[in-house]
Amino acid sequence: MNNNLIVADRVSKKFCRNLRKSLWYGIQDSYFDLCGRTAKEALRKDEFWANEEVSFSVQRGQCVGLIGHNGAGKTTLLKLLNGLIKPDKGKVQISGRVGAMIALGAGFNPILTGRENVFVNASILGLSQKETRKLFDSIVEFAEMSEFIDSPVRTYSSGMMVRLGFAVATSLKPDILLIDEVLAVGDARFKAKSLVRISELLSRSAVVLVSHSMATVAQICDEVLFMEKGRLVSRGAPTSQIERYLCVAEDSVGTADVYGDEILGVELIDYSRDVHQGGELRFSVSLRSSEVNGLDSAIIGIVDQAGSQAAQTHVDIQENLRSEQRLSFVVNHLCLSTGRYSVNLNLYSNGGKKLCAKSINLFSFNATTRKHLYATYCPVGRVASE
Incomplete structure (x- = not known):
């Protein structure tokens, strides 16, 4: 098995602050793609780098934490890893099946029931209905959703959506698990239960965790990447990177x-x-x-x-x-x-x-x-x- 499940090589992603210009730039970039030409890499008016020249790798059995203050580019980087958006520069190499929880309720159809959404998500990840049926009971049990599994997802609370989404993402045994701050919505008991599940997955998977809870990061991460203004400024042991994160917060006094x-x-x-x-x-x-x-x-x-x-x-x-x-x-x-x-x-x-x-x-x-x-x-x- 390939140990490097995630490889990000000088990945950069830019966005535009102005909606009209953003639409126009999108048309230009689509035209370049259709013509087989490379779009301009330099920033245009009102554009900014959400991620710039980010490089790192994650091996099987490794849990990497992404920390940084709001606007540092952590969620954008997760979306690039999950293939939801493509980089403007650099490349992302992913090996294996990806399970992701990047946004609350993402991947759920609010009209469908919880049961139907489980089967839809499983099919997207390449599982057959027979395979999903074998896992279904364990998913519902872990999410503690037996009473509401046949109710429309639009009637779920945020905590219920988190429980079901996490249960689906982790029960399908992904090679790569990407988790944003969505676990902060769950209650303390479910958080503890989720951390145990993540620890169990690390025997065969790679995990990337975005969190503002330094206690969680210190507890389960092997390595931490500290980001500022879209750039990866340092990486290392959780203790040293958390200390750096807190020092930056302290330096911003006033x-x-x-x-x-x-x-x-x-x-x-x-x-x-x-x-x-x-x-x-x-x-x-x-x-x-x-x-x-x-x-x-x-x-x-x-x-x-x-x-x-x-x-x-x-x-x-x-x-x-x-x-x-x-x-x-x-x-x-x-x-x-x-x-x-x-x-x-x-x-x-x-x-x-x-x-x-x-x-x-x-x-x-x-x-x-x-x-x-x-x-x-x-x-x-x-x-x-x-």
């Missing part, structure tokens, strides 16, 4: 991505870098916008190094704000396990119904303790304008 139409920017002013057990977390942000006067509440989320939310608290903003204003936040009685955490900040208006801004990885801090460790969170938050 320049966190802000999503929303109302807030033009959130600038970090100051914060306490080390917080003792039961102590206070203090930080201030400066808002830059002409529409901040309607802000009335905020949600502060605290995320651990594994990417899981360790705590969350809600605070009210009771004073009217000017067009440029500083907000000071204090979260009291922090009871967190020793470690490093990052802070997310959501700002709301209209009685907490309208999200005006969402700031990711605003800053990081260390939770320290002298005697005891606690896994609970006791929030008492307040906010005041200065």
Whole structure:
């Protein structure tokens, strides 16, 4: 058997930010393909590289993790490996049958029942109806879907679709398994069950996993590829690459991505870098916008190094704000396990119904303790304008 099941050789993929130009460029590229000519490799107006010069290989029995912040090109790379899109430069060589979970509900016809979708997916992967019938009971049992297997997929919850999709993808014994962040939708028990199934598959398969859960990556991956802005910047042991990923998040302090139409920017002013057990977390942000006067509440989320939310608290903003204003936040009685955490900040208006801004990885801090460790969170938050 060939050990290198996946080989990506200088793979690049570009997209266009402008819809009209994207359609026109697509027509041009299709014309070049029909004429047997090579399309232009250079970027045209409004184009950007989603993946650029990415090279790596995955062997049988190896689980490789793809990590990086949003927009790094991880999902695009999985789609290239699965053949859903073709590269503009370079080539992808795949050996064997591929099972993939790249998007929630992908490959399922919402009108068909779960049973019918299982047989359709199996036939696409080359299995006969006889072979699928032999596997069908084990698929339904693993997905815990016996009660709903004959219901239309459009009636399924996101968790049900994940369970059935994962059961199909892994029960058909693929040579290559590609998994995006979709497992984050499942509950804790099914996640644990899925990780055991992945470990069992590694005796004969190659697995590529995209995840923002560093705990999952550290648990099952043999090697980790760290991506930034479409490029593969480093690869190596999970511990070293996860540390690099977290350092990049920390280096972005004060320049966190802000999503929303109302807030033009959130600038970090100051914060306490080390917080003792039961102590206070203090930080201030400066808002830059002409529409901040309607802000009335905020949600502060605290995320651990594994990417899981360790705590969350809600605070009210009771004073009217000017067009440029500083907000000071204090979260009291922090009871967190020793470690490093990052802070997310959501700002709301209209009685907490309208999200005006969402700031990711605003800053990081260390939770320290002298005697005891606690896994609970006791929030008492307040906010005041200065």
